[in-house]
Amino acid sequence: MSLRKLFCTAAVAxxxxxxxxxxxxxxxxxxEVDALPFLPAPATQVWATRPLSAQPGxxxxxxxxxxxxxxxxxFVTSDSPGAVTITGSIVNVGDRKVSDIVLRLERxxxxxxxxxxxxxLREPAAAEAVQPKFTPIAGSLEPGQQKDFTLQVPLRGTxxxxxxxxxxxxxxxxxxxxxxxxYGGQARLAALSTLLPVLGVxxxxxxxxxxxxxxxxxxxxxxxxxxxxRAGGKGQSELxxxxxxxxxxxxxxxxxxxxxxxxxxxxxxxGMCLAIDPDLLRTVQAMSTGYTVRGGAQGKGEVxxxxxxxxxxxxxxxxxxxxxxxxxxxxxxxxRAKLGGVGKLAVTSSQLVQDVLAVQPLPDLAxxxxxxxxxxxxxxxxxxxxxxxxxxxxxxxxxxxxxxDAPGTAPAVIGGRYPVTxxxxxxxxxxxxxxxxxxxxxxxxxxxxxxxxxxxxxxALAVLVFRAGWQGDGRxxxxxxxxxxxxxxxxxxxxxxxxxxLVGAGYAAQTGLEELTRATPATTNARISYPxxxxxxxxxxxxxxSVMDQSVQLNGLVAAMQQxxxxxxxxxxxxxxxxxxxxxxxxxxxxxxxxxxxxxxxxSQGEIDALTGMVGVTQPxxxxxxGSGDSPIPVTITNKLDVRVTVRIAxxxxxxxxxxxxxxxxxxxxxxxxxxxxxxxLRSGRFPVNVRLTTPExxxxxxxxxxxxxxxxxxxxxxxITVIAAIALVLLSGRRIYKRVRARNGETGxxxxxxxxxxxxxxxx
Numbered sequence: 001m002s003l004r005k006l007f008c009t010a011a012v013a014x015x016x017x018x019x020x021x022x023x024x025x026x027x028x029x030x031x032e033v034d035a036l037p038f039l040p041a042p043a044t045q046v047w048a049t050r051p052l053s054a055q056p057g058x059x060x061x062x063x064x065x066x067x068x069x070x071x072x073x074x075f076v077t078s079d080s081p082g083a084v085t086i087t088g089s090i091v092n093v094g095d096r097k098v099s100d101i102v103l104r105l106e107r108x109x110x111x112x113x114x115x116x117x118x119x120x121l122r123e124p125a126a127a128e129a130v131q132p133k134f135t136p137i138a139g140s141l142e143p144g145q146q147k148d149f150t151l152q153v154p155l156r157g158t159x160x161x162x163x164x165x166x167x168x169x170x171x172x173x174x175x176x177x178x179x180x181x182x183y184g185g186q187a188r189l190a191a192l193s194t195l196l197p198v199l200g201v202x203x204x205x206x207x208x209x210x211x212x213x214x215x216x217x218x219x220x221x222x223x224x225x226x227x228x229x230r231a232g233g234k235g236q237s238e239l240x241x242x243x244x245x246x247x248x249x250x251x252x253x254x255x256x257x258x259x260x261x262x263x264x265x266x267x268x269x270x271g272m273c274l275a276i277d278p279d280l281l282r283t284v285q286a287m288s289t290g291y292t293v294r295g296g297a298q299g300k301g302e303v304x305x306x307x308x309x310x311x312x313x314x315x316x317x318x319x320x321x322x323x324x325x326x327x328x329x330x331x332x333x334x335x336r337a338k339l340g341g342v343g344k345l346a347v348t349s350s351q352l353v354q355d356v357l358a359v360q361p362l363p364d365l366a367x368x369x370x371x372x373x374x375x376x377x378x379x380x381x382x383x384x385x386x387x388x389x390x391x392x393x394x395x396x397x398x399x400x401x402x403x404x405d406a407p408g409t410a411p412a413v414i415g416g417r418y419p420v421t422x423x424x425x426x427x428x429x430x431x432x433x434x435x436x437x438x439x440x441x442x443x444x445x446x447x448x449x450x451x452x453x454x455x456x457x458x459x460a461l462a463v464l465v466f467r468a469g470w471q472g473d474g475r476x477x478x479x480x481x482x483x484x485x486x487x488x489x490x491x492x493x494x495x496x497x498x499x500x501x502l503v504g505a506g507y508a509a510q511t512g513l514e515e516l517t518r519a520t521p522a523t524t525n526a527r528i529s530y531p532x533x534x535x536x537x538x539x540x541x542x543x544x545x546s547v548m549d550q551s552v553q554l555n556g557l558v559a560a561m562q563q564x565x566x567x568x569x570x571x572x573x574x575x576x577x578x579x580x581x582x583x584x585x586x587x588x589x590x591x592x593x594x595x596x597x598x599x600x601x602x603x604s605q606g607e608i609d610a611l612t613g614m615v616g617v618t619q620p621x622x623x624x625x626x627g628s629g630d631s632p633i634p635v636t637i638t639n640k641l642d643v644r645v646t647v648r649i650a651x652x653x654x655x656x657x658x659x660x661x662x663x664x665x666x667x668x669x670x671x672x673x674x675x676x677x678x679x680x681x682l683r684s685g686r687f688p689v690n691v692r693l694t695t696p697e698x699x700x701x702x703x704x705x706x707x708x709x710x711x712x713x714x715x716x717x718x719x720x721i722t723v724i725a726a727i728a729l730v731l732l733s734g735r736r737i738y739k740r741v742r743a744r745n746g747e748t749g750x751x752x753x754x755x756x757x758x759x760x761x762x763x764x765x
Contacts, residue, residue: 063094063181064101064141066190075461075498076165077505078200082155084163089148090177090190092141100186101141101179102134104161105153110169111195114428117466120172121432121459124193127174133160134178141179155202168207168469170462171196195462199469199507212474214467215511216271218499219322219367219397219425219480220261222312223277224254225596226327226584228286229294229603230577237286240603242293244283245301248308255308256489262315264496271503271510273320275367275480278352279327279584284309285356309356316359320513322397323350323361328483329583330539330591331368332530335377337544339551339582343380344390346583362514364394369483369588370537371399371425374530382418395421395517397480406526409476411516413524422526423516425480429467432460433481433495457487457495464498468507476516477508484589539586543597547585550605554578556699557612562644564669569642574611581607614640615647615667616702617691623708632676633709635691639667647701649677652690656683657709664696681711 068088073080084105092098108127111117119125138147154162165171177190200206224247229238247254265272287305292298325331325346334343350361366381373381373396384392396414403422406412411423467477479499485492502508554575561571581604590597618636626633639645645667651659660678667673677691692704 061094062189063092063096063098064177064179064189065091065093066175066177066192067091068175068192071194071458074458074494075465075501076155076196076198076200076202077501078202078204078206080200080202082202084153084155084173084196085150086153086175087148087150089146090137090141091146092143094181095143096182097140097142098179098181098189099140101136101138101147101177101189103137103149103151103175103177104132104134105151105163106131106174106176107163107165107196108172108174110167110171111466112169112470114466114471117170117195117463118428120195121428121463124174125172125195127172127193130162130164132162135161137177155198156204165198165201167205168198168200170466170470171198194456194458196458197462197465197469199465199505207469209506210469210472210474212472213507213509214472214502215474215476216468216499216503216508217476217478217511217513217516218268218272218496219275219478219513220257220272221275221324221481221483221485222254222257222280223275223324223328223483223589224280224283225484225589226279226283226587226600228279228283228584230607231282231286233289235290235292237289237291238294239283239287239291239299240294240599242297242299242301244287245299245304248284248301248304251489253486256487256492257485258308258312258315259489260492260496262311263493264500265315265319267500268496268503268510269319270512271499273322273362273513274316275322275324275483276353276357276361277324277326277328278349279580281309281353281356282580313357316357319359321353321357321359321361322365322367322513323353324367324483325349325369325583326352326580327583327587328369328589329586330588331366331381332372332374332377332534333539333544334583334586335374335380336538336541337548337586339544339548339586340377340380342551342579342582342586343377344385344388345579347381347393348390362395362517364391365397365517366393366395367397367480369591370534371397371427371480372402372530372534373398373528375528378414378420378528379416382416382420384418392418393420395423397478398422398424400424400427401531402529404527404529406523408523410523411476411519411521412526413521414526414528415524419524421517421519421521423478423513424476425478426467426476429460429463429477429479430481432463433457433479433485433487457491460495461498464495465502468502472507476511478513478516537591539588539590539597540594543585543590543594543601546601547582547604550582550585550601550608553608553612553699554582556695556697557608557701559697560646560695560699561641562646564642564644568669571643574641574643578604578608578611611641612699612701613703615645616693617649617705618672619705620707623686623710626681626709626711628681630678630680631711632678633689633707634674635677635707636672636674637665637667637693638672640670642669644669645701646696647693648696649675650692650694651677651679652704654687654689656685656687657681657689684711686710 066088068086070087072085086105090101106127107130108125109129111120111125132153135151137149141147155165156162173194173196175192176188178186179189180186224244227240227244229240231237246252249255261272261274284305287299287301288309290302326349329343329346331343331346334340347366350363353361381393384390403412403424409424411421414420414422464479503510558571558575563570585597585600585604587600590600616638618638620636624633635649637647637649646664647667648664649662658680660680662677665673665675687709689707689709690704691707693701695701
């Protein structure tokens with residue numbers, strides 16, 4: 001045998017060893033194929049499988065993908081069909097042909113406790129109690145080929161493909177696809193796990209109704225990430241992008257949320273409440289009157305925005321509404337950034353909801369991001385400030401982990417100087433609805449990537465049925481889907497339909513959110529709890545520090561403003577939109593999205609810079625000539641704002657020029673003044689002088705302007721030195737002249753010389 005043949009034989013043998021199924025599996029009998037050592041993807045992720053790991057730390061090759069388009073029934077009752085039907089497709093996503101493709105639906109034992117159910121939400125539960133016969137799907141699939149299928153499986157009975165469900169329960173089920181790839185043996189190549197709630201077996205036993213029905217409340221969120229840059233008149237508003245147009249259109253996310261609510265509200269009028277982000281309302285309202293997108297393009301969603309807003313107004317008339325914090329601001333992050341005042345503004349934005357929708361939101365109620373607050377933020381929110389007309393929060397919607405010393409599910413009072421009613425959400429239902437959209441799960445020790453596709457609500461249906469059918473002891477079940485829930489309309493409708501069925505069958509009773517907030521709690525000494533892992537999900541300190549600096553800048557600007565008169569704007573008219581911009585930069589929607597938060601903070605800073613840029617120094621057309629050493633420098637300052645502004649003229653240190661004191665100046669609204677800035681020129685020459693305006697608190701206004709100042713005059717000190725030097729010169733010169741004059745006139749002041757010492761003249765004779 002040649003070396004080349006030997007090498008090829010060894011390579012094929014090695015591949016067969018790795019691709020051959022575990023020992024004991026008979027390749028000719030797909031029904032007896034053992035499960036590979038990995039767990040299937042939980043159905044709370046998407047109605048599709050994804051690559052799975054055969055061994056921890058090693059990604060197995062993927063050959064097939066299973067996509068399930070439909071599962072019926074989603075919730076089994078005694079009057080449901082006697083079989084489970086799944087419809088979908090199998091796609092060859094590998095690099096080789098796969099033959100003998102078969103599928104079966106397996107079942108595990110019923111999950112009887114809450115702990116079992118929570119574990120199944122984290123990792124798919126075992127589904128090997130009943131393993132029916134495989135059903136052939138395709139003889140073979142080449143790479144890229146797809147095979148659609150419909151599989152019908154009896155719920156009960158002795159049929160070889162039956163799930164053999166004889167009693168009500170919450171059952172794990174597994175769609176298991178086997179096949180044989182080229183150069184390999186028969187093995188499981190795709191799988192999908194989910195939970196099937198069975199409240200009643202068709203033709204068999206039905207779960208008895210509990211003594212006290214579960215008190216069901218659904219808080220339906222209408223929110224999106226911030227997109228508004230500024231709101232203005234008709235056609236004057238500006239958005240970051242135009243993605244809301246698709247969301248508000250037919251089959252869009254926000255369209256679907258509203259449609260599902262409209263379909264359910266007639267039979268769930270008591271138990272449903274809308275949670276609306278005021279910033280989203282402001283954005284859609286701005287879109288409805290025409291708008292532009294950053295960069296100057298004309299927005300395309302004016303009609304869609306108007307239609308959606310009109311439908312929302314009609315849908316909420318006389319209904320329960322809750323105002324989310326403005327822009328869904330991260331209240332804890334605001335508090336950590338010493339922006340508690342901004343946090344208070346965020347939770348008092350319900351007036352905007354009332355103005356736009358003509359409905360009064362539940363008063364003094366806050367629902368923070370993740371349903372969690374730390375103690376400092378809690379104290380800030382609940383403490384009234386009458387001087388600022390802040391009443392303080394009276395009710396909070398919190399995650400159960402955010403409330404300590406309060407057993408049960410009923411509302412509890414968090415004690416202290418200002419007691420507050422804490423209404424707890426149902427974290428298990430909410431987590432099931434959340435799926436992996438923002439919480440990656442771990443499969444066999446491997447962290448899988450976050451799916452971008454919409455999540456299924458199947459596991460959430462199972463949890464809701466378990467709450468009502470197996471734990472319906474009068475407990476409160478407050479369901480809160482994710483704030484920016486992205487599920488297909490059919491999934492949203494399916495969830496609300498299940499809730500309606502439970503209410504109609506007497507397993508659950510509708511309970512209004514307002515009733516929960518006004519109830520008399522049995523527990524009155526509960527405490528705030530903030531789990532350690534919650535801190536890791538807050539807005540990053542880099543963003544909060546940037547926003548804190550912006551708030552200092554904005555506060556200094558507001559302090560320098562005064563209203564001109566009743567016909568002009570007030571400082572609040574100019575500053576309030578900027579405060580809203582700070583909240584957009586601190587939106588909870590930016591959690592785990594650092595780039596989005598940075599972009600929002602940059603937009604907020606840009607809006608503040610645009611406002612401060614309306615006040616500044618006007619560049620002169622020519623150099624400034626000073627006639628004397630103490631001549632002032634004329635500086636033209638301009639205010640384009642509709643309010644008076646107190647400014648301070650700041651000259652940069654310049655060699656040869658000394659600054660003198662100058663009082664703060666008051667610029668009238670939309671006015672201009674020429675101010676003569678006193679200086680002292682220390683020497684002649686040409687000087688570049690940098691001038692800018694600030695507020696009395698040091699906030700820079702406008703850009704720094706360079707003035708060219710020219711002076712041929714001497715300064716006061718130079719003149720004094722020159723005069724003194726001249727006087728000294730005159731005195732010294734006078735003294736010398738005086739001495740010469742006296743010497744010439746013989747005024748020596750001593751005795752005359754002796755004649756004896758005088759040499760006589762010689763005679764000329």
